[in-house]
Amino acid sequence: MKKTKATEHRCGLCGKTGRLWQTECCGNWICDDEHKYKLFSFARNSCSRNHRRYTLCALHFDEGHDGNWKDCSKCREKLETEMYVWYGTNEYNFEKLPNPPSFTPTRCAQCGVVIKLGTGGYAWKGGKYECQTCSEKELAKLLGDATRSRGRGKGRGGRA
Numbered sequence: 001m002k003k004t005k006a007t008e009h010r011c012g013l014c015g016k017t018g019r020l021w022q023t024e025c026c027g028n029w030i031c032d033d034e035h036k037y038k039l040f041s042f043a044r045n046s047c048s049r050n051h052r053r054y055t056l057c058a059l060h061f062d063e064g065h066d067g068n069w070k071d072c073s074k075c076r077e078k079l080e081t082e083m084y085v086w087y088g089t090n091e092y093n094f095e096k097l098p099n100p101p102s103f104t105p106t107r108c109a110q111c112g113v114v115i116k117l118g119t120g121g122y123a124w125k126g127g128k129y130e131c132q133t134c135s136e137k138e139l140a141k142l143l144g145d146a147t148r149s150r151g152r153g154k155g156r157g158g159r160a
């Protein structure tokens with residue numbers, strides 16, 4: 001019934017023409033590419049999926065909040081500030097959050113490197129964040145220590 005002329009629009013995120021559709025949440029043209037996504041692959045190669053999963057715009061729409069996502073207090077409360085800012089300003093947005101609140105960056109509990117919650121590559125352990133490097137090291141250590149007796153306290157990064 002509906003005939004879409006695919007050539008006249010461009011995806012608002014990546015600029016491609018081709019198979020596009022309009023997002024439910026904001027009516028922008030976007031690649032109709034969710035079929036490319038492999039389940040559990042965690043790939044972020046689908047414009048459509050990225051917008052649907054990782055933006056305030058879509059979250060706001062899905063949750064049925066009133067008003068505009070940019071000044072929605074429910075969205076704000078729902079997410080940690082860092083995630084809220086990331087959801088509102090990442091490249092999957094057509095429009096970005098105008099005045100993102102400031103937040104203290106999350107740091108690795110072991111080495112102190114700044115962790116970007118939005119982009120992944122970290123582990124959540126015992127109420128603390130660890131960067132990928134540290135969590136891999138830790139894992140290797142655990143495996144290595146398994147044969148030896150435990151009892152050495154966790155190193156705090158300093159070595160004599």
Ligand SMILES: [Zn+2]
Nearest residue numbers: 011014031047
């Ligand atoms: Zn696209």
Ligand SMILES: [Zn+2]
Nearest residue numbers: 025026057058
């Ligand atoms: Zn949207």
Ligand SMILES: [Zn+2]
Nearest residue numbers: 060065072075
């Ligand atoms: Zn909202």
Ligand SMILES: [Zn+2]
Nearest residue numbers: 108111131134
């Ligand atoms: Zn670390």
